[in-house]
Amino acid sequence: MTMHDTSDDSVDQIIDRAVRASEQWKRAGIDERSRALVAVADALDQHADELIPIAQRETHLAEPRLRGELRRTSFQLRMFAEMLPEGLWLDARIDHADAEWPMGAPRPDLRRQLEPIGATLVFAASNFPFAFSVAGGDTASALAAGNAVVLKAHHGHPELSDATAAVVIDALASAGAPEGLFQTIHGTEAGVRALRASGIKAAAFTGSVRGGRALFDIASSRPEPIPFYGELGSTNPAFVTRRAAERDAAGIARDFVASVTGSAGQLCTKPGVLFVPAGSSIVAELEGQRLPAASALLNGGIESGFRDSLASTRGVAGVRTLSAGARSEADADADAGAPSPVLLETSIATLRDEMHTLMSEMFGPAALVVTYDDENELLDIADSLEGQLTATIIGEDDDEIAVDLLPKLSERAGRVLWNQWPTGVSVTWAQQHGGPYPATTAVGSTSVGMAAITRFLRPVAYQNVPESLLPDALKEANPLGIARRVDGILIQP
Amino acid sequence: MTMHDTSDDSVDQIIDRAVRASEQWKRAGIDERSRALVAVADALDQHADELIPIAQRETHLAEPRLRGELRRTSFQLRMFAEMLPEGLWLDARIDHADAEWPMGAPRPDLRRQLEPIGATLVFAASNFPFAFSVAGGDTASALAAGNAVVLKAHHGHPELSDATAAVVIDALASAGAPEGLFQTIHGTEAGVRALRASGIKAAAFTGSVRGGRALFDIASSRPEPIPFYGELGSTNPAFVTRRAAERDAAGIARDFVASVTGSAGQLCTKPGVLFVPAGSSIVAELEGQRLPAASALLNGGIESGFRDSLASTRGVAGVRTLSAGARSEADADADAGAPSPVLLETSIATLRDEMHTLMSEMFGPAALVVTYDDENELLDIADSLEGQLTATIIGEDDDEIAVDLLPKLSERAGRVLWNQWPTGVSVTWAQQHGGPYPATTAVGSTSVGMAAITRFLRPVAYQNVPESLLPDALKEANPLGIARRVDGILIQP
Incomplete structure (x- = not known):
């Protein structure tokens, strides 16, 4: 019409x-x-x-x-x-x-x-x-x-x-x-x-x-x-501590995928980047996840924007595909048909070198998994984040890193979450859906x-x-x- | 220095x-x-x-x-x-x-x-x-x-x-x-x-x-x-109702002059324009007021800015000088020495024709008195005001015009006053020093x-x-x- x-x-x-x-x-x-x-x-x-x-x-x-x-x-x-x-x-x-x-x-x-x-x-x-x-x-x-x-x-x-x-x-x-x-x-x-x-x-x-x-x-x-x-726009980074990853790799992988692929990833609070410890079985769990089938995005503009942002992320050397939805990876790249959900993976070193590209929002069913070696690396990442709607920690209540990481994230994001995923923004008295630019202009x-x-x-x-x-x-x-x-x-x- | x-x-x-x-x-x-x-x-x-x-x-x-x-x-x-x-x-x-x-x-x-x-x-x-x-x-x-x-x-x-x-x-x-x-x-x-x-x-x-x-x-x-x-910037208009003018012309004139000339008029809430009924004895009272002597302004930039804005107001046909401070009018115009306090006067018809010039702030010891014929004319003026820090009504509690004028002024100003003058901004819990642009940018x-x-x-x-x-x-x-x-x-x- x-x-x-x-x-x-x-x-x-x-x-x-x-x-x-x-x-x-x-x-x-x-x-x-x-x-x-x-x-x-x-x-x-x-x-x-x-x-x-x-x-x-x-x-x-x-x-x-x-x-x-x-x-x-x-x-x-x-x-x-x-x-x-x-x-x-x-x-x-x-x-x-x-x-x-x-x-x-x-x-x-x-x-x-x-x-x-x-x-x-x-x-x-x-x-x-x-x-x-x-x-x-x-x-x-x-x-x-x-x-x-x-x-x-x-x-x-x-x-x-x-x-x-x-x-x-x-x-x-x-x-x-x-x-x-x-x-x-x-x-x-x-x-x-x-x-x-x-x-x-x-x-x-x-x-x-x-x-x-x-x-x-x-x-x-x-x-x-x-x-x-x-x-x-917002990338909504999520940080999994080492101990959390050890405790429940399968659950984290499952819930992350659900949050990324719900509504075909077309949510402003989709967790676009997930930090996990190198060697964690979360990576294997994500590789093994059965992603939802491809589904049409909201409109042609959203779809081409998604393909473009996905292509630039994939264009970075050191980024590999971890898993993809029912259609083949080649199809997902092609400029036709509904795009397939995709999880990509890279190391924190690559992220640091290509921060701007890799921390840009991919509006659609895709996310980037980033492996880190030392939890303290997460503090540097937090310091260099652009403004976000949300930032998430998946951790244990007595994780030492959280004491420093959480306040840093509160300086960059309008909402900080603990062991929950950012999609599904409840309408309440205390809700905050905002954040420093570019998450919002106010x-x-x-x-x-x-x-x-x-x-x-x-x-x-x-x-x-x-x-x-x-x-x-x-x-x-x-x-x-x-x-x-x-x-x-x-x-x- | x-x-x-x-x-x-x-x-x-x-x-x-x-x-x-x-x-x-x-x-x-x-x-x-x-x-x-x-x-x-x-x-x-x-x-x-x-x-x-x-x-x-x-x-x-x-x-x-x-x-x-x-x-x-x-x-x-x-x-x-x-x-x-x-x-x-x-x-x-x-x-x-x-x-x-x-x-x-x-x-x-x-x-x-x-x-x-x-x-x-x-x-x-x-x-x-x-x-x-x-x-x-x-x-x-x-x-x-x-x-x-x-x-x-x-x-x-x-x-x-x-x-x-x-x-x-x-x-x-x-x-x-x-x-x-x-x-x-x-x-x-x-x-x-x-x-x-x-x-x-x-x-x-x-x-x-x-x-x-x-x-x-x-x-x-x-x-x-x-x-x-x-x-x-703010012109801080003040509106005197007909009955208020009848009740206390001398007091209004005295207090207005004090508010205009305090700190040599260099206050952001100085009442820069006063609306009075045509024929009111307020005009005569103001003509008869003894204005303070000339005093140096804050600095050369403020002084030249004041002279410029005063000159553009005076340059409008239909604006006349009502009274001036101890120095002669010629001196006040001259680009030397401290500027003398000045009250100017015009009609509401002239104001309407030259709204932008005549409602511009003169930052220094000057104000414009505007005579109106019908109180309802004040409502039109209120509708066409730019954003103000303050707007003032000098009225009687049962003045009918206030019922319409006051809410209109509240749409244009951050603070609305009744029978008080806007200078002297008290620091309190309820104070509001702001207003629509150009009074403020926020x-x-x-x-x-x-x-x-x-x-x-x-x-x-x-x-x-x-x-x-x-x-x-x-x-x-x-x-x-x-x-x-x-x-x-x-x-x-």
């Missing part, structure tokens, strides 16, 4: 509507926002049987995976809806006037909360056609924060995007949300035009380093630069979990403003019944 | 030391950080009599103002020190494993906190030689967050910068802080080189739109872009108040990590005794 790209005029009208809808939505009560999010969640669940087949056809992802993803998507909307009334996310602070304030000058009455940032542009991802697309986490958190959303649909699933958008728009209308609160646009040029529009006050993106960096550069070079929350943010709402908020302080004119969250009487920091002390209702 | 700029080699060595110091400081206990901040505060107070005269000589600011500013500076360090042990700023979250998590997949054990962002570069401001310079708010909050600081000294007060830095460095050393935790560099090229260095992970700046934007562009175009917290942040620490932190989640390897703030036993969000519920110790 081919979609017509959104015209310049339409983009401009869509943004005008989004700006007006943002102004209205900002004034909506928190309960109203919650109800609208729940309405969207319910509608998505109700339309599952209509949406899932379109998603299967357009993305080649398996039905169980897509059903799980849709469930995650509606769950996420409901979790934001439940969080809103509690109000801790508003970070409300009240300082009463204090003539004796020890700064040397009287303290005025100051009250501060987080408020909606304004109309938000969301670029949908290809690999999660529900959870990081039309009604995904970026949309959910931007709406929850009180902003209108303009959604740039991903060209990989245009029909699903329109069908999902129709469900979202209907649900929002039935919940009484303002017209134009959620709208979609199609086409790269439309996305860029929207990103440059003065009415857009923040943008979110999940995708490649190249595409994300180009958009970040546009957002940053606007006359009025805006925050650009891009989740770009190291202080997360795109999954409840803290994701903060991306679409900005602080405003009110000085000496009378009770009747204050926002509800800051009124002395606390009509919202929320926790607030009053004169420095956190007061719970 | 002329300072030698820091050489390229020295900049590189300084950054290497800062990176190492950041790694050590990150591991320091919170109590250790607190003690070091207090040690710096005490040392600054003890050296006041040595530092103040240097500041007077280099900045031409008056002694009482400088003594007050130094007190504010040490107060701020102590306030961060007191905040640290309480730990709410860590935003610690703990989600226990939950096999029944309704997302559709078991929830792993996830724990998240904010951690130091890494070595931080601070560009000192000219107009607050203590509070926004060497040991000012950016330095205090970056150190409190657990980072090393490289301070690019302002060329307007080089001797004071070195003298203050010596006090800071001695105090940190005596408190046992790592070597290289705080270092200074001099010169524009050294600042740019440091900003480009891969070891620097965040930067803060207070200064002009032009300078700040150039540095923001450098920070954003690095191979690894970093957050750049720039506080640039709309989600503040550079004054306790929330300023968040700029220099980044979130990290730990999944399934054993108690012994977890950071203290996330250990099940809560050894720090801090408030945490546990399974979604805020638990206070």
Whole structure:
């Protein structure tokens, strides 16, 4: 199916509507926002049987995976809806006037909360056609924060995007949300035009380093630069200690392969590089693993990108193929048919010489196994890592190396795991899906979990403003019944 | 006095030391950080009599103002020190494993906190030689967050910068802080080189739109872009309602002049444009005000910039001089001697025609009074404002216009004031000193108040990590005794 790209005029009208809808939505009560999010969640669940087949056809992802993803998507909307009334996310602070304030000058009455940032542009991802697309986490958190959303649909699933958008728009209308609160646009040029529009006050993106960096550069070079929350690329290294390798080589090999090949490796947290002790039977276990058969990737662009990155990794002298999926290695290289899962292997010496190439993300069903001689070598690797979404240690609780390795990894990654694998990013209060560049363009943010709402908020302080004119969250009487920091002390209702 | 700029080699060595110091400081206990901040505060107070005269000589600011500013500076360090042990700023979250998590997949054990962002570069401001310079708010909050600081000294007060830095460095050393935790560099090229260095992970700046934007562009175009917290420029409009003008024209005129001319108008929150009802006696009151005598500005660059911006405002047809300070108007225009305070006046029609010129910041002792006919005109002005640090309403509590005007101003400014003037930015829990561009380059942040620490932190989640390897703030036993969000519920110790 081919979609017509959104015209310049339409983009401009869509943004005008989004700006007006943002102004209205900002004034909506928190309960109203919650109800609208729940309405969207319910509608998505109700339309599952209509949406899932379109998603299967357009993305080649398996039905169980897509059903799980849709469930995650509606769950996420409901979790934001439940969080809103509690109000801790508003970070409300009240300082009463204090003539004796020890700064040397009287303290005025100051009250501060987080408020909606304004109309938000969301670029949908290809690999999660529900959870990081039309009604995904970026949309959910931007709406929850009180902003209108303009959604740039991903060209990989245009029909699903329109069908999902129709469900979202209907649900929002039935919940009484303002017209134009959620709208979609199609086409790269439309996305860029929207990103440059003065009415857009923040943008979110999940995708490649190249595409994300180009958009970040546009957002940053606007006359009025805006925050650009891009989740770009990550290799997600995993480090197996010597003792862990001795204890359970077979289990580690099995779970690693499952994490690498799930969703045909098209997950941003796929563990792309596994460090194992030289001589460990993990290598033999991986050689003996029966990898899944080849399966079609999301779209032609993903497939050719995968083949290219696989070819550059394989092009490094000292990299050998450890095992491959059902199709032959020659087929996997050929520019035709679905690519086969592949595990490659090399030594830590080769990795050090070709760090940039070998630590680059291969987005698809492939990973590199790196053998090390001395656990202390892992500390040097950790020091030279680029920013990562995740870093994993498979170890024993009293492994000495972990005491040094774990803090080093925490400086390079947004999430550090112990004896679990990084794929399957749970939506929770404490989740962190982010990290230093190139994992993201905004190291202080997360795109999954409840803290994701903060991306679409900005602080405003009110000085000496009378009770009747204050926002509800800051009124002395606390009509919202929320926790607030009053004169420095956190007061719970 | 002329300072030698820091050489390229020295900049590189300084950054290497800062990176190492950041790694050590990150591991320091919170109590250790607190003690070091207090040690710096005490040392600054003890050296006041040595530092103040240097500041007077280099900045031409008056002694009482400088003594007050130094007190504010040490107060701020102590306030961060007191905040640290309480730990709410860590935003610690703990989600226990939950096999029944309704997302559709078991929830792993996830724990998240904010951690130091890494070595931080601070560009000192000219107009607050203590509070926004060497040991000012950016330095205090970056150190409190657990980072090393490289301070690019302002060329307007080089001797004071070195003298203050010596006090800071001695105090940190005596408190046992790592070597290289705080270092200074001099010169524009050294600042740019440091900003480009891969070891620097965040930067803060207070200064002009032009300078700040150039540095923001450098920070954003690095191979690894970093957050750049720039506080640039603001006109800080103030709106007097008709009834307020009727009630107290004399008081409004007096307080406005005091706010405009304090510190010779060299404050980023100076109310640069005052809207008053046409025919109000405020205009006559302002004409009759005795403005302070001319006084030297901070330095030659500030002075010529002020003359230029004043000349462009005066160059607009329909702008007239309402009153001027002790020197003649001709003198004030001339490119010699200290500039005299000046109040200009125009109509709202002229303002609308020349919005960009007339709403540009004049950094120095000048302001523009704009007469309006209908209060509803103020709503249109509010809609067309660029981002501001502050916006002020002088009104009566039951003024109808305030109900619409105040929320509009909250969309354009970081702080909205009611019947108070924006200069004199108190350091408190709820303070917000920020705003949409060009007020700042990072709309989600503040550079004054306790929330300023968040700029220099980044979130990290730990999944399934054993108690012994977890950071203290996330250990099940809560050894720090801090408030945490546990399974979604805020638990206070």
